[in-house]
Amino acid sequence: MIHDNNHNRYSLYKSRIERQLSRLIERKTPVCVYEPIDYVLKAGGKRVRAVLTLLSCEAVGGTQRRALPAACAIEILHNFTLVHDDVMDNSPLRRGRATVHTKWDTNVAILSGDELVAYAYQSLLKTKSSSFLALMTSFTNAFIEVCEGQGFDKEYERRSDVTLDEYLLMIEKKTARVISAACELGAIAGNGTRREIQALRTFGEAIGMAFQIQDDVLDITATEQELGKPIGGDVMEGKKTYLLLRALQRATPSQRTVLERVVHKHNIHKRMVQQVLHIYEETGALDDARYRVIDYTSVAQNALKQLQFGKSVAMLRWLSQRLLERNS
Numbered sequence: 001m002i003h004d005n006n007h008n009r010y011s012l013y014k015s016r017i018e019r020q021l022s023r024l025i026e027r028k029t030p031v032c033v034y035e036p037i038d039y040v041l042k043a044g045g046k047r048v049r050a051v052l053t054l055l056s057c058e059a060v061g062g063t064q065r066r067a068l069p070a071a072c073a074i075e076i077l078h079n080f081t082l083v084h085d086d087v088m089d090n091s092p093l094r095r096g097r098a099t100v101h102t103k104w105d106t107n108v109a110i111l112s113g114d115e116l117v118a119y120a121y122q123s124l125l126k127t128k129s130s131s132f133l134a135l136m137t138s139f140t141n142a143f144i145e146v147c148e149g150q151g152f153d154k155e156y157e158r159r160s161d162v163t164l165d166e167y168l169l170m171i172e173k174k175t176a177r178v179i180s181a182a183c184e185l186g187a188i189a190g191n192g193t194r195r196e197i198q199a200l201r202t203f204g205e206a207i208g209m210a211f212q213i214q215d216d217v218l219d220i221t222a223t224e225q226e227l228g229k230p231i232g233g234d235v236m237e238g239k240k241t242y243l244l245l246r247a248l249q250r251a252t253p254s255q256r257t258v259l260e261r262v263v264h265k266h267n268i269h270k271r272m273v274q275q276v277l278h279i280y281e282e283t284g285a286l287d288d289a290r291y292r293v294i295d296y297t298s299v300a301q302n303a304l305k306q307l308q309f310g311k312s313v314a315m316l317r318w319l320s321q322r323l324l325e326r327n328s
Contacts, residue, residue: 062190
C-alpha cells in the first residue's frame with residue numbers, strides 16, 4: 001500500500017512538471033530550433049531530477065509551487081546534456097527514438113541544445129526566492145561541472161591509463177552534480193536552513209553516484225528485455241566503467257589480456273560480453289560495485305535524518321531505495 005501511494009504521488013509530481021514544461025516554450029519559429037526542442041521535451045522520461053527538486057523543497061517546509069520553475073530548469077538542463085552528448089557519442093537512439101542529430105542534423109542539435117540552456121535559465125528566473133543569488137550560483141556551478149564531467153569522459157576515451165579515482169571524479173561531475181543541484185535548488189527555493197540545504201545536496205550527490213554505478217552494473221547483468229537494448233554495450237564500446245577499472249586492479253595476467261582488449265577497443269565481439277562478465281564476477285569487481293551502490297544509498301538515506309518534514313522525506317527515502325533496486 002505504501003509503495004502504491006508513493007508511486008501515485010510520484011506520478012502526480014511528474015504530471016505537474018510535464019504541464020509546466022509544455023507551457024514554458026510558446027514560440028514556434030524558427031522551426032529548426034523549436035521543433036527539435038518540442039521533440040526533446042515531449043520524449044518523456046522519469047523526470048527524476050525535477051521531482052527531486054519538488055520533494056526537496058517540501059522536505060524543508062516549502063511548497064511545490066515555489067520550486068516548480070527551478071525543477072523545470074534542472075530538467076531542461078539535463079535534456080540539453082543529452083542532446084549534446086548524443087552528438088558527441090554519435091548515438092542514433094535515445095529512449096527508443098531517433099536522436100535530434102539523427103532526425104535533423106548536427107547543426108540543428110547544437111543550436112536547439114544551446115536554446116534549451118537559455119530556456120533553463122529563463123525558467124529559473126521565475127523562481128520567487130529570497131536567496132535568488134544562491135539559486136543561480138548552484139545552477140550555474142552544476143552547468144559548469146556537468147560540462148567538465150563530459151570533458152573528462154571524452155579525454156578518458158583516448159587514454160588507456162584511467163584510474164578508478166579519476167572515473168569516480170568524472171561521474172561525480174557528469175551525473176551526480178546535476179542530481180545534487182536538483183535537490184539543492186529545491187531546498188533553497190523552500191528557504192531551508194544551511195544544514196538542510198547541505199543535507200539535501202549530500203543526498204543528491206550520493207544517489208547520483210549510486211545511480212551511475214548501478215547503470216554500469218545493469219549494462220552487463222540485466223536482460224535485454226529489462227534494459228531495452230542489447231546488454232554489454234559498455235564492453236562493446238570499450239567504455240571505462242567502474243567494473244572494468246576495478247577488475248583491472250585485480251586481474252590475473254590472462255584476465256588482463258582480455259580486459260586490455262576492451263580498454264584498447266581491439267577486436268571486440270559479442271561473445272566477449274559473457275567472458276568479461278565472468279571476469280567481473282571472478283575478480284569480485286561486480287560484488288564490489290554492488291556494495292558501492294549500497295554504500296552510496298546508505299550515505300544518502302543518512303543525510304535525510306537532518307530533515308523533519310515527514311511525507312516528503314519518506315518519499316525521498318523511498319525514491320533512493322527504488323533507484324537501488326531498479327533493473328533498467
